[in-house]
Structure formats: structure tokens, C-alpha cells
Amino acid sequence: MLTKKAVLGALAVLALATGATALGTRTAVAQAAAGETVSVVATTGMIADAARVVGGDRVAVEALMGPGVDPHGYRQTRSDITRMARADLVLFHGLDLEAQLADLLADLGRRQPVVSVAENLPRDRLVAHDDYADKFDPHVWMDPDLWAEVVIAVRDALVAVDPEGTAAYGANAERYLEELDALARYAREVLSTVPEEQRVLLTSHDAFNYFGRAYGFEVVGIQGISTESEAGLSRVRTLVDLLVERDVRAVFVETSVSDRNVRALAEGAAAAGHDVRVGGELFSDAMGDEGTWEGTYVGMIDHNATTVARALGGEAPAGGMSGRLGED
Ligand SMILES: [Zn+2]
Numbered sequence: 141m142l143t144k145k146a147v148l149g150a151l152a153v154l155a156l157a158t159g160a161t162a163l164g165t166r167t168a169v170a171q172a173a174a175g176e177t178v179s180v181v182a183t184t185g186m187i188a189d190a191a192r193v194v195g196g197d198r199v200a201v202e203a204l205m206g207p208g209v210d211p212h213g214y215r216q217t218r219s220d221i222t223r224m225a226r227a228d229l230v231l232f233h234g235l236d237l238e239a240q241l242a243d244l245l246a247d248l249g250r251r252q253p254v255v256s257v258a259e260n261l262p263r264d265r266l267v268a269h270d271d272y273a274d275k276f277d278p279h280v281w282m283d284p285d286l287w288a289e290v291v292i293a294v295r296d297a298l299v300a301v302d303p304e305g306t307a308a309y310g311a312n313a314e315r316y317l318e319e320l321d322a323l324a325r326y327a328r329e330v331l332s333t334v335p336e337e338q339r340v341l342l343t344s345h346d347a348f349n350y351f352g353r354a355y356g357f358e359v360v361g362i363q364g365i366s367t368e369s370e371a372g373l374s375r376v377r378t379l380v381d382l383l384v385e386r387d388v389r390a391v392f393v394e395t396s397v398s399d400r401n402v403r404a405l406a407e408g409a410a411a412a413g414h415d416v417r418v419g420g421e422l423f424s425d426a427m428g429d430e431g432t433w434e435g436t437y438v439g440m441i442d443h444n445a446t447t448v449a450r451a452l453g454g455e456a457p458a459g460g461m462s463g464r465l466g467e468d
Pocket of ligand 1: 212279345346347424425
């Protein structure tokens with residue numbers, strides 16, 4: 141892990157080496173005018189995906205966090221700092237998702253364009269944090285209607301560093317928003333086929349509150365909103381009782397969190413005479429492998445909605461909304 145002093149030192153060296161200063165925005169504008177691509181570094185894969193779709197061929201986008209990486213505990217590497225300091229635009233989520241990157245992002249933000257894509261979402265559309273009265277649940281990508289607002293923030297951030305691309309970014313965003321609308325309609329449709337008493341979504345950590353609110357599911361995470369905490373034994377016992385009482389048939393593991401707690405829970409339920417299976421793997425805080433359908437935001441949400449519907453007694457096509465699930 142890099143100390144704060146080391147981070148600041150590395151930044152100072154880079155500022156000299158790359159000429160990254162408060163002029164970062166003007167540099168990007170000049171580059172775009174010269175027909176060069178705008179370099180964007182995004183923290184999560186979901187944000188990078190939005191920037192790629194909206195940016196089209198005007199941008200070159202890199203994500204710091206790949207498939208299976210947990211953003212709550214992610215700490216920057218030296219090469220991350222280099223990549224961010226050299227970028228024309230850094231996009232991060234905000235709402236305390238990248239808790240360990242906060243100091244670095246604040247320092248970078250004094251030198252170059254660094255934009256949070258979720259921090260300015262309307263407060264009345266956010267879910268309150270379980271543990272802190274003044275904080276919000278950051279997992280907004282779980283509701284495509286809310287993620288649409290993030291896509292608009294990505295578009296606006298691109299326009300700010302590359303005004304000449306305004307028309308292109310606007311057209312790309314508009315097309316993508318229609319796709320997100322179709323995704324939301326598909327998710328609503330298949331999830332509404334799950335019998336009402338079965339609408340309990342039990343996963344490793346509290347990533348699915350926005351999903352629950354959008355589609356009428358009771359959402360239970362073994363761990364809290366962050367993945368840092370350990371689930372206690374009494375918590376596991378309470379949850380086993382819930383599974384038995386509600387006759388919940390499936391629980392879910394997440395690709396970016398250890399499956400230990402979920403498997404312990406399924407065993408606990410079995411010991412109590414209630415059969416519950418692991419209903420599949422959901423993409424919570426990271427997308428699937430690059431080059432696969434699940435490695436896109438739309439594919440990730442398609443996979444989740446389809447998997448949940450099928451495991452909890454609802455109906456959904458095995459291949460998902462576009463027939464592309466699991467084909468890669
Ligand atoms: Zn999370």
C-alpha cells in the first residue's frame with residue numbers, strides 16, 4: 141500500500157513529467173481539436189463501459205478495476221497513479237464507493253479534470269445508507285433507470301473536456317439511453333413473474349438495494365453495504381430463520397466477494413432441514429470478463445435479472461433479453 145506522502149510525491153513527479161497542471165482541460169481540448177482521442181481513465185468497469193459507449197471513437201478508455209475486483213477495498217497501484225495523472229479525464233463513482241481512493245482523487249482533482257458521475261444524482265432517488273444518516277448507498281448501477289442519469293453525467297463530463305464532440309456524445313448517449321430503457325423493461329417483465337412470497341434476494345453484501353426497490357424484492361445482504369465487515373454467527377442464524385420462514389429456495393453468490401458466507405448460510409439452512417441452493421453467481425460490484433456479454437453493463441444487468449428470475453421460480457429465457465447470455 142502507498143502512503144499518502146508517497147502518493148503526493150509520485151503526483152508531483154508526474155506533474156513535472158507530463159505537464160499535468162490546471163491546464164489539463166485546455167490540453168484535452170487542444171488534443172481533440174487536433175484529431176487525437178481523449179484519454180479517459182474510469183475507476184470501475186461500469187463507468188468505463190458508459191464512457192466507451194458515449195465516447196465512441198473520440199475517446200480511449202481504461203478502467204482501473206477489472207472483472208471480480210471489489211471497489212470498496214481497492215487501493216491504487218503506482219501504475220494506476222501514472223495512468224490517472226496522464227489522462228485527459230478521470231471518472232470516478234463517488235458516494236464513498238472507492239473509499240480507499242478518496243485522498244488520491246481529491247489530490248488529482250486539484251490538477252486536472254476529475255469528475256464523480258454519481259455524487260450529484262438527485263438525493264430523492266438515492267437509498268439511505270444503513271449505518272450513516274448523512275450517507276447514501278452507492279450501488280446505483282443496479283437500477284438501469286437510475287444508471288441512465290449517470291450516463292448523462294458521463295456525457296456532460298466528456299463534453300466539458302472535448303466541446304467539439306458535443307453532437308457525437310449527445311447522439312451516442314441518446315441511443316444508449318434507449319437501450320437502457322429496453323433493459324429496464326426486460327428486467328421488470330421477467331422479475332414480475334417471480335411469485336410474490338419468493339421475492340427475497342439474499343446475497344453476500346448489500347449491493348442490491350436499488351434492484352430491490354426497482355423490482356419489488358426484499359433484499360438481504362449477509363454483510364453490510366461495504367464488504368469490509370465480517371458476518372457474525374448470530375447474523376447467520378437470523379438469516380437461516382428468515383430462509384426457513386419465508387421458504388426461500390435460492391441464495392446468490394457475487395463475483396467480486398468471497399462466497400464463504402453464502403455457502404455457510406446454505407449449509408446452516410440444510411442443517412435446519414430447509415433445502416436452499418446457490419441460485420447462481422450475480423455481478424454486484426464488477427462486470428464479467430472483457431469480450432463477453434456479461435462484460436458489458438447491459439449484459440451484466442441482463443444476467444442478474446435472468447438468473448434471479450429463473451432461480452426464484454419465475455420465468456425468463458435461458459439466453460436472457462437478447463439470447464446472448466452464457467454464449468461466450
Ligand atoms: Zn458493494
